Amino acid sequence: MASIVLRNLRKLYADGRVAVKDFSLDVRDGEFVVFVGPSGCGKSTTLRMIAGLEEISGGTLEIDGKVVNDLAPKQRDIAMVFQNYALYPHMSVRENMAFALKLAGRGKAEIDRRVLEAARMLQLEPLLERKPAALSGGERQRVALGRAIVREPKLFLMDEPLSNLDAKLRVEMRASIGRLHDRLGVTTIYVTHDQVEAMTMGDRIVVMKDGEIQQIAAPIELYEFPLNKFVGGFIGSPAMSFLPARWEAGAFNGRGFALALAPAQRERWKLCEHQDVWLGLRPETLRLVDKDTPATHGRLHGTAEVVEPLGAETILTLAIGAEDRVVARIAGHLRLRAGASVELGLDPEKLHVFDRASELNLGRVAA
Numbered sequence: 001m002a003s004i005v006l007r008n009l010r011k012l013y014a015d016g017r018v019a020v021k022d023f024s025l026d027v028r029d030g031e032f033v034v035f036v037g038p039s040g041c042g043k044s045t046t047l048r049m050i051a052g053l054e055e056i057s058g059g060t061l062e063i064d065g066k067v068v069n070d071l072a073p074k075q076r077d078i079a080m081v082f083q084n085y086a087l088y089p090h091m092s093v094r095e096n097m098a099f100a101l102k103l104a105g106r107g108k109a110e111i112d113r114r115v116l117e118a119a120r121m122l123q124l125e126p127l128l129e130r131k132p133a134a135l136s137g138g139e140r141q142r143v144a145l146g147r148a149i150v151r152e153p154k155l156f157l158m159d160e161p162l163s164n165l166d167a168k169l170r171v172e173m174r175a176s177i178g179r180l181h182d183r184l185g186v187t188t189i190y191v192t193h194d195q196v197e198a199m200t201m202g203d204r205i206v207v208m209k210d211g212e213i214q215q216i217a218a219p220i221e222l223y224e225f226p227l228n229k230f231v232g233g234f235i236g237s238p239a240m241s242f243l244p245a246r247w248e249a250g251a252f253n254g255r256g257f258a259l260a261l262a263p264a265q266r267e268r269w270k271l272c273e274h275q276d277v278w279l280g281l282r283p284e285t286l287r288l289v290d291k292d293t294p295a296t297h298g299r300l301h302g303t304a305e306v307v308e309p310l311g312a313e314t315i316l317t318l319a320i321g322a323e324d325r326v327v328a329r330i331a332g333h334l335r336l337r338a339g340a341s342v343e344l345g346l347d348p349e350k351l352h353v354f355d356r357a358s359e360l361n362l363g364r365v366a367a
């Protein structure tokens with residue numbers, strides 16, 4: 001097992017593109033860290049630098065206290081699992097899993113033991129004599145994991161290992177990888193563009209954008225305290241809605257609304273008097289309220305534009321004024337037609353406020 005320290009890591013590709021800027025992170029021994037962000041934000045490049053598959057342009061990479069910038073991939077004791085798991089088609093599952101150990105000159109008894117152990121862990125025992133062509137996509141991916149496990153590396157690097165699987169299998173494999181990690185305790189860095197995968201698998205999540213770290217935190221902390229508008233919008237599904245507004249005279253005033261707040265909240269947001277902000281509203285913090293019950297604060301008025309009944313819940317897209325949209329997630333089946341006039345109540349404690357220019361979360365300052 002290993003601890004890893006990335007210090008000001010940087011990647012400059014030959015074409016002049018800076019894919020990773022000043023990336024610093026400490027990964028604890030045994031930790032499961034997820035890199036998440038939109039396509040092209042530099043996740044794979046960072047992972048490949050750790051693996052030794054990509055030259056490091058600047059900064060240092062330490063594994064267990066030793067700088068390994070110039071160490072060949074083989075010498076780093078790392079196993080990598082990719083999205084495109086290239087299994088050897090002419091070899092059985094057993095042979096595929098044993099291959100790296102054979103190359104490394106391990107004895108037969110040891111190879112058999114390790115392959116069997118990994119096969120048991122991944123429920124591959126009944127499939128050991130099959131060829132890859134006779135396996136389903138999920139089974140093949142389990143073999144790819146098995147190949148990594150038998151090497152007993154001190155670090156696992158996984159690059160979108162589940163993206164080729166269908167939704168149901170992805171959920172199953174997410175759980176298998178989680179169990180595997182609990183059992184083996186091997187330090188793991190996992191790359192995905194899928195925020196649900198990140199939230200459910202990571203001890204900590206590194207959110208990236210344009211080659212830069214936006215925030216490093218445990219899943220729930222990311223959700224509750226996004227440092228900036230990007231993280232707020234990226235983590236959570238359906239996504240947070242944003243409304244441009246300005247705090248004046250005890251209310252957030254927008255293009256087609258005035259959101260008045262209770263006295264305690266007014267105190268809190270006084271710090272952004274006359275400031276242009278983005279209000280960030282999580283769909284699950286909004287509720288429908290009776291239009292006829294008067295309230296002096298915490299209300300938004302809208303018109304239902306899209307009503308999506310999912311059975312257990314209804315996703316509502318509402319027009320707020322002429323230009324803004326808000327998504328609300330309401331429990332149960334809602335009988336509501338597009339065009340209906342709707343009153344929304346919001347929990348002021350769950351309101352996120354971001355500075356319009358810097359896009360930083362002002363709530364962290366106000367809390």
Ligand code: ADP
Pocket residue numbers: 013014015017018019037038039040041042043044045046
């Ligand atoms: P991600 O894994 O987050 O999708 P990548 O690390 O693959 O992102 O890529 C980061 C950026 O670097 C992208 O803009 C990509 O186009 C660029 N890039 C990746 N590989 C190369 C390469 N070999 N040469 C030049 N640019 C590259």
